[in-house]
Amino acid sequence: MFIFTAFTTCGNIEQTVLKSLTNSSFSGSGYNSLAIIYGVFSASSLIAPSVVALIGPQFSMLISGVIYSGYIAVFIKPITWTFYVASVLIGLAAAVLWTAQGNFLVINSDSSSINKNTGVFWALLQCSMLFGNLYIYLEWNGKEVITDSSRTKLFVALSVLSLVGTAVFILLRKVEQQEEPTGEDEDPLIPSEAVSKEKVASSVNEVTTELKAMLKLFGTKSMLLLSILIAYSGLELTFYSGVYGTCIGATKEFGAAAKGLIGISGILVGAGEIIGGGMFGLVYKNSQLRRTTVIFLGFLVHFISYFLIYLNLPPDAPIVDENGTRLSSYLAPSEKIALLCSFLLGLGDSCFNTQLYSILGTLYADQSAPAVAIFKFIQSIWAAIAFFYSNYLLLTWQLLIMVIFGFTGTISFFLVEKMEAASLDLSEF
Template identity: 60%
Template sequence: MSPEGKRLLNIVILGFGFMFMFTAFQTCGNIEQTVIKSFNSTEFHGSGYTSMAIIYGVFSASNLIAPSVVTVIGPQLSMFFSGLLYSGYIAMFIYPYTWSFYTASVLVGIGAAVLWTAQGNVLAINSTDSTIGRNSGIFWALLHLEGNRNMFLNKDRQTVFISLTVISLVGCFLFFLIRKPDPEPSPSEASGVAAAVQACKISVTKEMLLLSISIGYTGLELTFYSGVYGTCIGAMTRFGKDAKSLIGISGICIGVGEILGGGVFGMLNKCNRFGRNPVVLLGLITHFIAFYLIFLNIASDAPLAPEAGTELQAYITPSVSVALLCSFLLGLGDSCFNTQLLSIIGFMFRDNSAPAFAVFKFIQSIMAALAFFYSNYLLLHWQLLILVLAGFLGSMTFFVAEWVAESNRRESDYDSI
């Protein structure tokens, strides 16, 4: 197999490994709050929103050590052991206790930092300047390929979570199929403690500061589509007695949007004729349409509604079709932002990819933690307003960062000539 073929195969394996893991984990996250509300046990008093806030809070702090871990034990083992922590979190729901629930939340937060830093490292070392956009799109499409189908398992809670645990473990072991690229990348990555120092330096560069608002927005909207919106749909009693079953269909619609966006924008990046800005602009418009329709269609108290749901109506007659269309648009817009962020960070910080992706995940996760925290208290329309403002500012700063990246590329091309 040619060197380019081997690198592409590594990206495909990476995508499938993450697909299996996050099919399980995101399905768990989507149904978590709803499942917890159904517990009648006096031994369990956990909150799904609080758990996610802990996960993303620990995630953000752990990004300070993640580059060093990836550098010392390598990206392959880093992803495997981190994946085991994800599997442990899912398995905890088989026999849940409050103490094990929050302990697992802390551990998966640590694992998430190492996992995503290693993912960025593998993506960067298996890509060139001309293939980083394509590979980012392929990875993103594969990541969301099978998401949430297991929500249709018409079984008891324990059977569902045992199945999800097994699926997650399959993803962990797939990482062992990834091989070192040929030729091997230049050993320019920082090592040990130096990697953490390098991450701190990268975080205050002009390029990363420009991208930080856009990255922060992806953390806020990640919280919304992966946890809050599914809960809102399940709480809408006006959708009928099967409203909670729509959570799974919503997850599939999000996944379809992610797959479509990752595949199409990955291929567009192969040409890179128009740059990354049009894709990000499309993502912003897509999300704004989704937020407006959600505002009209979903009751404002849906995120905070009790187990029985909410009887309130928004501004139009509640429509299941509109709700699922919004799920698709949320996924499509999310893929627009994330594929372009993966691409531009991999391009700008190729020689320090592990620290750079650690900074990316630090910013994203701390904003996700903040969003999961305020989701316990804010009505839907306030959450949507925050997303609109952050999305607009993040897109504007991304446009400037893309202009800087293109300027640097032209200067590099001129120097080489």
């Protein structure tokens, strides 16, 4: 919660902050940085399990937390080359951090406590969208330009907050990993270097095995169909986490309230995620409501939000400079509509993510690790692509791309559910 309060807030505002820089020598882009992060994250997901196996989950989380804090600290005094180097490093750290925390949860849980522990973790993670964005609203409300002093104050606070979260990893209890038993039959004279080489070779074999399993799984008809909706989840992740807040902050019709609204928008996205996750994460198990119903609701909610955003915000809002938007929206921009759309974006995202995890757990119960790895790989790749084109495409085209992928992905999800139902019917004979 501490680390991602800092990082989520940073991602939500960094494009707005960088456009306000008075440092003329800085030429970095927040969109490009986030594209690099998700691209490296996607590729690094393939080797992260081996890293965690070699150095352990606790140390992996500690090192990753330090890198997260370093990325945030770069904004205190931005320099182009350090900004992009930090973007690459945090992409690596993200893959290791997410793998390590999952491993640590499993090690510290059993069949009776895993759901509770995972639920507590997810709830705290989603709360990270509330506190930093609340600070943004209180601090930036009424400011039309983000000054250097205001930026420095904010990112010093976020860096400290991230370091506090990293320090908490030191306090986690030590858990002994399951190792090969040692006894009298072992040769005590075998050098430690030989043992280390054996571990490395074992890790390489593990990576190879996992890659083969992923490739085989990715070639299945169900996974190919689901990959369209997974790709959409990456596109809309980009939009609600980095692009939409920038659009609100760049809408000059909101006046002095525009920058503060970025914070309120982030809070409402988080509220939609929390409410949706609580409702739809449990509804499939506790009622007769089908996954397809929740997915359709998610697409409907997102379609409504995209249509309202299309009418409410200027088309050049994602790419305009600090002087404000030049093109006109179809309606006079409304703060209430903009914030309503923030909530709908979070609510719809929770629909898709909860049901994607649900169907992956059902279809690939015996191959959950490669299935989730494919999910994160596809999602991250498309998030990176979306952050890259966000530098250039008008809001209208970005919304159209998401509508196309969302509609196609929803239909594909329905087909997978129909195939699963047919296979269950056949298994009864």
